[in-house]
Structures are given as C-alpha cells and as structure tokens.
Amino acid sequence: MKFVDEYRDPATITALARRICAEASRRWTLMEVCGGQTHAILASGLDAMIESAVELLHGPGCPVCVTPIETLDRALALATLPDVTLCSFGDMLRVPGSRGDLFGARARGADVRVVYSPLDAVRFAAAHPERRVVFLAVGFETTVPPVAAAARFARMRELENFFLLTSHVRVPPALEAILSAPGMRIDAFLAAGHVCTIMGTAEYEPIVARHRVPIVATGFEPLDILEGVLLAIRQLERGAARVEIQYRRAVRPEGNPAARALVDEVFEIADRPWRGIGVVPGGGLALRESWRAVDAERAFAELASVSAQEPPECRAGDVLRGVLRPPQCPVFGSRCTPESPLGAPMVSSEGACAAYYRYRPVEALEALT
Ligand code: SF4
Numbered sequence: 001m002k003f004v005d006e007y008r009d010p011a012t013i014t015a016l017a018r019r020i021c022a023e024a025s026r027r028w029t030l031m032e033v034c035g036g037q038t039h040a041i042l043a044s045g046l047d048a049m050i051e052s053a054v055e056l057l058h059g060p061g062c063p064v065c066v067t068p069i070e071t072l073d074r075a076l077a078l079a080t081l082p083d084v085t086l087c088s089f090g091d092m093l094r095v096p097g098s099r100g101d102l103f104g105a106r107a108r109g110a111d112v113r114v115v116y117s118p119l120d121a122v123r124f125a126a127a128h129p130e131r132r133v134v135f136l137a138v139g140f141e142t143t144v145p146p147v148a149a150a151a152r153f154a155r156m157r158e159l160e161n162f163f164l165l166t167s168h169v170r171v172p173p174a175l176e177a178i179l180s181a182p183g184m185r186i187d188a189f190l191a192a193g194h195v196c197t198i199m200g201t202a203e204y205e206p207i208v209a210r211h212r213v214p215i216v217a218t219g220f221e222p223l224d225i226l227e228g229v230l231l232a233i234r235q236l237e238r239g240a241a242r243v244e245i246q247y248r249r250a251v252r253p254e255g256n257p258a259a260r261a262l263v264d265e266v267f268e269i270a271d272r273p274w275r276g277i278g279v280v281p282g283g284g285l286a287l288r289e290s291w292r293a294v295d296a297e298r299a300f301a302e303l304a305s306v307s308a309q310e311p312p313e314c315r316a317g318d319v320l321r322g323v324l325r326p327p328q329c330p331v332f333g334s335r336c337t338p339e340s341p342l343g344a345p346m347v348s349s350e351g352a353c354a355a356y357y358r359y360r361p362v363e364a365l366e367a368l369t
Contacts, residue, residue: 007221024053035062035350057322072097118150193247200255
C-alpha cells in the first residue's frame with residue numbers, strides 16, 4: 001500500500017535500529033506522546049530492537065484515556081433523559097464511568113448512537129427536531145476542527161436542538177506538566193505528528209527552551225518512529241535541544257492555519273482535568289461565550305449535580321505519566337482486562353494497557369505470577 005509499505009520495510013527498520021544503537025553513547029529515556037505510536041512500537045517490537053540505546057516510556061496521548069470520569073458520567077446522565085439522543089465515536093461507548101458505560105445505557109434503552117463525524121450528529125438533529133441531540137466531543141487538537149465545524153453547521157441551519165458535551169485536551173501543557181513533575185527523567189519527547197499537523201510546532205518552542213529537552217514531531221509507522229528516535233538521540237548526543245520535524249510529509253511549523261482559525265473561532269484555552277492526572281493549567285479547550293447556545297453543560301441543569309470518583313485500584317494516572325508500565329499495575333490482566341476493564345487505558349484502541357495486553361502476553365502472564 002502506497003505511503004504505508006515503504007514505512008514498514010523490515011530491512012530498513014533493522015538498519016535504522018542498528019544505527020540508533022551505534023550512535024547512542026549511553027541509554028537515553030524517551031517518551032512517545034501518542035497512544036497510536038505506543039501501539040505501533042509494541043506491535044512491531046521496536047522497543048526491544050533499540051533496548052540497549054533507548055528506554056521508551058509511554059505518554060498520555062490517548063484521548064479516550066484522559067477523558068475525565070465525570071465527563072462519562074455526564075454523558076450517561078444525558079443519555080438517560082427520555083428526549084435526548086447521545087451521539088459519539090464508537091470507542092467512547094465502552095469506557096467505564098463510575099456507574100457503567102454507554103453501551104450498558106444503550107442496552108437499557110437509552111438512545112445512544114455511534115457516528116463517524118460530528119456532522120452526522122448535526123444532520124440527525126436537523127431530521128429529528130423533537131429530540132435534543134448531544135454530541136460527546138473528546139480528544140486532542142486533531143479532533144477539534146470537525147467539532148467546531150459542526151457547531152458552525154448547526155448555527156447555519158438555525159438548529160436549537162443540537163449540543164456539544166466537550167472534553168477536548170491540548171498536548172503542550174501536558175508535556176509541561178510532565179516535565180515539571182518531581183523525579184522527571186525524560187530526556188526527549190516524540191510528539192504526536194497528527195496534532196502537529198493541525199497546530200504546528202510553535203507551542204513546543206518555549207517548552208524546549210525552558211526544560212532543554214528535544215521534542216521531535218513524529219509519525220506513526222515503524223520507520224517514522226525510529227527516525228524520530230534517531231533525530232532525538234543525535235540532538236542529545238551533541239547536547240542540543242530544539243524542536244524538530246520528522247513527520248515532514250504532514251507537518252509544517254505553522255500547522256494548518258484554516259483549521260486553527262476554525263478552532264479559535266469556536267473554542268478558547270481553558271484549564272482541564274485529565275483523567276488520572278488532575279487539572280492541567282491551559283490543558284484543554286472550552287466553548288467560547290458566543291457559542292454557549294450549543295454548550296450542553298449550560299443547557300442541561302441535570303449536569304450540575306454530577307460528580308464522580310476514579311476507581312481506587314486503577315493506576316491510569318501513573319501509566320499516562322510514564323511512571324508505571326501497565327503490567328506493573330497490580331490488577332493488570334486479572335481484575336482488569338479488555339473484556340472487563342477498570343480503566344480507560346485498557347479499553348481504548350490507543351490505550352497503553354490494551355497495547356500490552358494485546359502484544360505482550362508473556363509480560364502480562366509474568367505480571368500475574
Ligand atoms: S491495567 Fe487496568 S486498572 Fe491498571 S492502570 Fe491499566 S486500566 Fe487501570
């Protein structure tokens with residue numbers, strides 16, 4: 001497949017891994033930010049190939065994983081209202097809130113629908129004026145432009161029955177929070193290439209300048225990831241720290257100006273709680289005052305009383321900060337499995353716990369013995 005196979009060529013992967021090991025004078029600690037990168041690393045065994053040169057820590061870049069449990073409980077509360085249709089992407093339906101998940105609510109009769117675009121939810125609202133339609137909008141900067149477009153589309157069609165329950169998060173403040181945490185031991189980051197495709201790389205410049213940690217905007221195929229590692233290591237070996245772009249076929253320093261303008265029209269930067277991590281200053285986006293008509297938090301008084309507690313057994317916060325490897329969680333593979341998850345990282349297709357469960361069955365078994 002064009003643009004895929006050439007980035008998975010085994011001979012080139014082996015050669016690049018050898019070069020990384022040859023160029024590293026010591027073992028460096030790198031964090032890949034995105035859960036998609038984590039899955040590619042574990043599926044391809046890249047971490048084992050460069051083990052002598054690099055320790056790869058898995059970062060917080062799984063949007064489903066960092067969505068606060070309160071947001072899930074709010075979505076569940078809305079879904080149980082008789083005149084509400086709750087729309088979302090499919091991977092949110094199995095994420096546990098404190099009282100079950102959206103699949104369970106649907107099984108009990110709630111009108112919960114999977115859509116492939118926020119615009120589908122707007123079209124549904126237009127076709128069903130008797131329903132109040134709420135789109136559960138979560139994710140990193142990559143997923144925000146279509147949500148902003150949906151808000152605009154609903155306004156254009158003068159719909160009064162379309163709402164957004166939003167929990168969008170921003171990557172750079174999370175990296176700042178990780179770097180500022182006590183005991184931080186990360187030498188460099190592989191930033192998420194798709195986020196940089198939208199937002200560009202300028203927001204990382206002050207972080208690099210403040211912490212002297214290289215950040216390389218990196219893609220998702222095995223060769224992308226290894227090239228990102230090599231670029232980071234070359235900087236570390238010569239004592240440099242700068243923002244660099246590996247994912248050149250998609251990322252420009254300025255990002256996508258049209259998408260950024262659309263996001264800026266509808267959303268503003270806000271403090272946001274990250275599941276398992278806590279409130280990250282500037283770590284999310286909130287609807288601007290001028291878009292309050294579509295804000296589900298304002299439209300539904302029922303949401304004011306919703307509060308939730310994380311399950312105490314789940315160590316998702318430690319996993320998302322790279323402090324704990326999933327098999328080290330005491331309930332990994334026993335009380336917490338993809339069929340019966342305690343936390344979002346075991347559910348999501350980008351979750352680190354799900355990645356270890358799927359690709360590292362031996363480690364999973366060892367954790368149990
Ligand atoms: S294994 Fe399960 S309980 Fe443990 S951190 Fe991962 S999701 Fe949470």
